[in-house]
Amino acid sequence: MSEQLLEIEDLEVSFATEDGVLRAVSGVSFTVSRGETVAIVGESGSGKSVTVMTLMGLTRSPNARFAGTARLNGVDLISASEDKLEAIRGKEIAMIFQDPISALSPVHRVGAQIAEQIRAHEKISKAAALDRAIELMGRVGIPNARARARSYPHEFSGGMRQRVMIAMALSLSPSVLIADEPTTALDVTIQAQILDEIRQLTAESDTGVIFVTHDLGVVADIADRVLVMYAGRLVEQGTVDEIFYDPQHPYTWGLLGSVPRVDLEPPRRLPAIPGAPPSLVRPPEGCPFQPRCPHAFDRCRELPPLAPRLPDAGHLDRCWLTPDDKRVLRETGGRIGLTEGAAS
Amino acid sequence: MALDSPEGGAAGIIVSAAPSDLSPEGRQPAAIGPWQLALRRLRRNYVTLFFLALLVILVLMCLLAPVYSAHIAGVGPNTNNITGTVSVNGTQQNIVSLSGVPIGPTWGAHYLLGADTNGRDLAVRLLYGGRTSLLIGAVATAVIMILGTLVGLLAGYFRGVVDFILRPLMELIWSFPVVILGVALGTALALGGIGPVKGNSLFIPAFIIGVVYVPYLGKPIRGEVLRLREQDFIDAARVQGMGPWRIMFSEILPNVSTTIIVFLPLILANSILLEAYLSFLGAGVQAPNASWGTLISDGLTYIQTTPTYSLIPGAMLVLTVLSVNVVGDGVRDALDPRAQVRVRN
Amino acid sequence: MKRYVRPLGVSLLCGAVVTVAACSSSTTSSGSSPASSSGSSSGSSSSAQAGGTITIDSGTPPLSADQALDFTTQGNELYSVVNTPLLTFQRGVQGVAGAKIIPGLAKALPTVSNGGKTYTFFLRPGLHYSNGTAIKASDETYALERDIKIPWQAASFVSAYIAGGTAYAGGKAKTISGITTDDATGKIVVNLAAPFAPIEDIFALAGTAPVPPSTPMKNQANTGTVGDGPYMWSSITPNQKYTLVQNPKFDVPGIPKGHAATIVYQVNANVTANAEQVLQNQADVFDPGDTIPASLLQQVQTTAKDRYAAIPTNSSYYWWFNVNQKPFNNIYAREAVLAALDDRALSRLDSGFLQPDCHLIPPGIAGGSTGATCPYHNANAAPNMTEAKTLMQKSGMIGQPVTVYGEERTPRRQWLDYYTSVLNSIGFKATEKVVNSSVYFTTIGAPSLKPQTGFGDWVQDFPNPWDFMQLFAGNAGSSLNYGYVNDAHYNTTLNTLFQQQPDQVVSQWTALDQYAVSKGYYAAYGHEEFPKFYSDRLNFTTGVMSTEYQTDLTSLELK
């Protein structure tokens, strides 16, 4: 295992709101090593975006509370001071956002925006920074970059804008790149190009990547390891193959089950996980997935720990069912999914 | 609905499937309509409540003017008493000195805030003046509410020729220097009056302010109506055979009501202010009636010797307009869906 | 000529705001720095300094610097020392007795012939204007034509009384036929349409002073005109600043040359600030056309008592009644108002500058009388409310609506408020109509308006009782006789008296005044005093505040 780039220990993030304290992330721990791509999946509201945003220090506000640590090259990002973080952001850890349309400043030229990131960390002239920006734009596949650098974001297509974001993020070859659903807003064909772009650039510089998404297709395509989050907690963690072929947590089954399969004839109604994510202000006792889990039983009133329950220590899950029960219960209609009948 | 657990394993588990009533805390808060939400927020907003109370007090004081003048001060707002005297802690003093300087505040029942040049009781004139200012402000606001909404609705809904006439008209009034228009109209009408309305009736300033501020409400409402007009529920109403008037008043109007309510306090505050401007420049309330604007203007001559003559009506004016503005703010924040959730941590 | 004081800016201006206790720097730059006079104590005028600059602070500017348009007291103060007319009022005469008429540019007083219809003047030989051109007799004709064309605010004095005046005014004649001149001999013959004794006073008004023929037939507000007077115009910024300098070529005997080298007439609408300036010796003269604000008066009367005085003037203030309309077509209704009016209250509203009196002719003029002989109550005593109530009963006009007209300028608006409350207290339903001062008289003068009652004032044009009593003559027209009074006895008496020299018919004028008061044609309430208020740089005793010129500029001299 290459040495750990980023270690996150018991990350807690909660916000004080009018209705009470909202616990967005409770006790999340994971690591990212050099050259490795870790995917975080889960429904919206599961805390995945909050987790990565907290790493970048972008969730700090008067009514936010943090706990736990996130060490990157020896620095704890959670407790770091604002100016310390400013030196790290964009240089050692960079981020690409979901909606390229609104993520770029509408009133600045594209080239200048990239150059701005470079000059924020290196003392070089505007012209030199612009040249590097243009060179970067070329590398991420933007045609005649020198001319296009002078135009504004609204003159670019969604895909092109995401390429600018990538160029910007990787301009100082950071050790960790966070991609927060970068392809969700794009159509499928562009999505594939962007994923290739990211994979190829991060492979070259051995960057550790955290890829947040709710699209399992993307996970399969790009991720080495997968973390499944639900209601602010990690419910399952393992390699791509373990998660896709030997999922342990019913919520993971549900996710896998709701992906339409090309190889099977289409079901009458797309399977979906019943119910809605629980309130994070007054979370239910025990296992958070319990209210929606068809296999819930009395033991689930007590929160199961995230622990390895299989021979491979890397594969952790948070469910009391025995591995054997799990293998039986996840089979439904010839594929892995949440048992259809029982839940209705 | 029992759940028969599959083969062996853990003992058969009977679980009621409906997740919601599994644990009380898990339930979502009961949904409440926008108005109750607004009211709840308003009750929480102590600043707004304070100024609301202040506004009520100020209005009450002005409404009680006749009571004060009859029972306490004993003189009407216009009773001249130039050669009379008043007892100030024992000694009889001229209300207006031989050289025409009116007496300062006696802080007693008579001439509490002193007299003006004509020996009239300033406290009584202050309250009657308040009544005038508030009356003109209210009437003007009513005029604006009706005219503004109507113009906004017509221009927004009918578009075409109607809009072609109304919009530039609003543009014209909007870009016209309000004070000049108001003062010119005021001076002109004070002389001749319009038809049955006599020169110094209070309706003239109210009417002027009403006309001058119509675009203040007309333009935003026209914008809203233009937007609403495109929405499906209007087409649905039209399909049901509703005539344009019914659509406007039963369909569109309720939807712009929040805008109207949000603008109401703003317009009331500005109407009172504009009345003060007009009266200050001698084109609003005509003698011998008083309004806060005229009192401030008259008091300027004596600001050196008796500053209270000008500054107390000034304070009343500012407090009233301030209260209306703060309450307006509170209402807008309560109604505004993107309200900043004020967190008390 | 009414005391036509035009407020600069709106009503609030006249008390615009605030005085500055220790006035740091002068408001509008007042020329040379007003260093207070060196050492010499006030009063002792050891060596009167010749030359120097004297500044006058005024609350309202004249209508124009051109004497052929302006007819205000402010304007007259200035151009009377620039444009000397054929005749002129003697300079240096203080007090209401007023000055005699002496020859100006004319060699002597005019010879009267043809039954008082022809007046013949002879120009003094060799006179020159301040720009050096010689003065010719025909210049007088040109000047009078200018009066009619521009028009002069008192143009009717020329067009109504000089033969051919109305024809010229109506554009039917090229020149005024009544005037013939001979430049060689300097002879000027003026023929009147009818005998009119006060014509001599009119030829002593600066408006009738000859001007060079090159003077345009248009109002010269920015430059003023050229004349032959002790001073001439140096620079003018209309409505803001007027500067006069001594005229080196002044050559008219009998008229003083003046002491100050430069006179600066500065306009600052904030009358309180002006009074403060003079109090602090930042400016030299407080223009008598303004009223010292009540709030400052005590301070002036105490700290500056040796350089301040209230000078009585020949001016009258009255309420007129429209005798053709209800309720004041009824004599008892009019008399009730006279009985209920408290002149002392009106005086206090004018900071005590008003001498209560119910007669129209001021005491300073032949035929004037005091407040003692007023019907129902002495003008200086409390009103007779019981008599007023009984008169109202007899008139049957209780509850009648009355609209009262008045000016918006202080103290006139306060007078209006008071007068309306008196009308209400005796049973009328009175409402006020406040009109801007500069358009007040033209508004109530409009024949179409037919107002019921309102405010009126008149300042003496020349010391002749006719100047006041003409206001209520049947033929005075609605622009002067607002109440349309047309009393046969009054008209005939007026026509006989104005033919004769005033000092021979004093008792008849007093009787006519008393007759009009007994008929209630007007409710006069007093005569005003003007403030004579100088800085301690000026010699207060030699400075003259005259009824004709107000501040006599030729009399001002530095200590």
Place this chain on the structure above:
Amino acid sequence: MTGFITRRLASAVLLLFATSVVVFGIFEVIPSYNPARAIAGRAATAATVAEISQKFGFDKPVWIQYGNTMKLIFTGQIIDYQDNLNVVSQFVHRFSVTLSLVVPAAIIWMAVAILLGSISALRAGGWLDRGLMVAAITGVSIPVFLLAAALLYLFAFRLPWFPNTGYTPFGTDPAQWAYHLVLPWLSIAVLSIGFYSRVLRSNALDVINQDFVRTARAKGLTERQVFTRHVLRNALMPIVTLFGLDFATLLGGAALVTETVFNLPGIGQYEATAIGQLDVPPIMVGAMFTAFFVVLFSALSDVVYALLDPRIRITG
């Protein structure tokens, strides 16, 4: 761009025409308004009045009178009825005074508003933020003339720091010029500072939540850089249009009152006098002058807005 200009020009001409008609109409309606009598003066006989109305053309039908007046205005020969002064030259002569009042006042008002607005946006919820909220609301609740009177009372009388009223031209003595104008500047600026800082604050708060600001911070820019380069630039754009309109209406409103109270011989005072005396020519020229500025400034602010925001192209 030319399309934009012609459209704006057309609306300007239309507006000026409409303004002049409205003002002319107002004074035609008044029953007892008679300019001839005003010129003829008090002791005028019917003959002189008739002669004057004939000479000035008051006896002609309304629309001919209107035509003459407009011709006189645009040839610069129009004179006012009260003082017989050339109105156009009065405006030109007095405009420098009004400019020296409104321009510095606007600069003060915008500078302070941007400063306060930014600080309160950065420290949302802090004491300054609440203090500003109160200042903003109070600011819009005080009429200019009351503030002017209070300032004069406090700083010209109680503490004689400033002169009472009056004006010294910049040419003669810049120190005196500024010294006399401090209080008038404050009277105009203070009331708008509150409002503008609040508008800036709410704009800034909207922008702060935008994605590109988050990107800017993710790029490692310091808080100050993020604020000035990204937040402020976007937050200021709507203020540009607001300022354009307010500045123009200032000429017709607050300047008029401030000049009256402080006795500054600007066009506001000239208009106020004219209105008091029902003197139509200066009122017409004044109203058109102000309306012209409103149109000019609204066009200017649109152009500036387009420069600031590349997304908006001035469509032809």
